[in-house]
Amino acid sequence: MVDELEFLKKDWQKKDEHLPKLSFDEIYQMIWKKSSSIVKWIFYISIIEFILPHLLYLIPSMRNNLSIYSDLELTNVILGVSILQYLVIFYFIYLFYKRYREISVLDNAKQLTSNILKTRKTVKYYVLFSLSMVLLTFAMLIVGIYFSDNIAETFEMGEKLSETPPEKLKWIFMASFAIVGVLFTVILGGIYFLLYGLLTRKLRRNYHELQKLEV
Amino acid sequence: MNKELEHRFVTELESNQNIVHKVCSLYTNDRDAHNDLFQEITIQLWKAYPKFRGDAKFSTWMYRVALNTAITLYRKSKKRVQTQDYDSVIFKIKSDEYDDTEEKQLKLMYNAIKQLGDIDKALVFLYLEDKDYAEISETLGITEVNARVKMNRVKNKLRTILNP
Known part of the structure; x- marks a missing residue:
């Protein structure tokens, strides 16, 4: 039985005459075009993901919310957590940059794919960390409310809610913060992991394919 | 210095472009996508060219960069329908x-x-x-x-x- 691929190989090597031919100038133009590779995409999207959570603090209502912390006597706790948070964030950015620099098109296909996935994973862990911080913030607020004596005043709703018993009011606030916190985290996380999945689907499939061979 | 490098690179790619076209024809389904991928491979080759030492053949070096771009780096911009006329260009x-x-x-x-x-x-x-x-x-x-x-x-x- 003739090897089908040998037969195909002969034909393949005769194909040259049918191929398009680009001129020197056409190729010269191309080298100045911007790359639209997946690495570029991952880089820009990751930068956005690093910055986005911090932009939230620029929204005026968010800044006002910060005063809630001092009313709830959480200032010192918040300060400590913030310092820790920024240390971790800088570590993530450093790690991301280091891994990003390691991506080289001159590696073999498996190594290249693995390096890109590793870079992307750094951002994934960062997002998981940020989401946990969001949850933690809500948790601290709930604890703050629990120990607070004057809940209606803190949220500037004194008059409207003065008839409600303070104890009941406390539980209502705590429950709503818990619900909002969880919803917020789940929605943000959902959007993120959808994006993450779409962006790396092809990479993961091919990486899996290359790994499958190693059994 | 750069002018000389550009000229040498484009000349080498021009005479070896068949390799890139063949990769493009395997990984894309229409002419626009073919050109798109060709361009991306060209950009990647050019970016990596300063690291090309000349101890390997330019064509050998090209296979790796071209395939890496097609397999890993290239993102199809749109889902395209395979068109008959294109198919016949390369696989005629x-x-x-x-x-x-x-x-x-x-x-x-x-x-x-x-x-x-x-x-x-x-x-x-x-x-x-x-x-x-x-x-x-x-x-x-x-x-x-x-x-x-x-x-x-x-x-x-x-x-x-x-x-x-």
Whole structure:
């Protein structure tokens, strides 16, 4: 039985005459075009993901919310957590940059794919960390409310809610913060992991394919 | 210094462009996508060119960058419908060169290869380009044994398509 691929190989090597031919100038133009590779995409999207959570603090209502912390006597706790948070964030950015620099098109296909996935994973862990911080913030607020004596005043709703018993009011606030916190985290996380999945689907499939061979 | 480098690079790519066109024809389905991928490979080659030492042949070096771009870096901008006229550009089979059966077989095989996954395509491509298993395994980052095993699977796949 003739090897089908040998037969195909002969034909393949005769194909040259049918191929398009680009001129020197056409190729010269191309080298100045911007790359639209997946690495570029991952880089820009990751930068956005690093910055986005911090932009939230620029929204005026968010800044006002910060005063809630001092009313709830959480200032010192918040300060400590913030310092820790920024240390971790800088570590993530450093790690991301280091891994990003390691991506080289001159590696073999498996190594290249693995390096890109590793870079992307750094951002994934960062997002998981940020989401946990969001949850933690809500948790601290709930604890703050629990120990607070004057809940209606803190949220500037004194008059409207003065008839409600303070104890009941406390539980209502705590429950709503818990619900909002969880919803917020789940929605943000959902959007993120959808994006993450779409962006790396092809990479993961091919990486899996290359790994499958190693059994 | 840069002018000279640009000139040398474009000249080398111009005379070796067939390799890139062949990769593009395997990994894309229409002319726009073909040109898109060609451009991306050109950009990647140019970006990596300063690291090209000349201890390997330019063409050998190109295989790796071109395949890496097609397999890993390239993002299809849109889902495209395969158009008939494009398909015939690269996989054109002249009827006067072959008898009917051979022509049909080749067409079937080219179609079958287009259906393969990204990695299988790369294997077939390197094989068709007469690369040995050592080079195939090095380019893809798998062992030589695994390259052979995988290649046999692809051959079997093609065989079943041709002899149902």
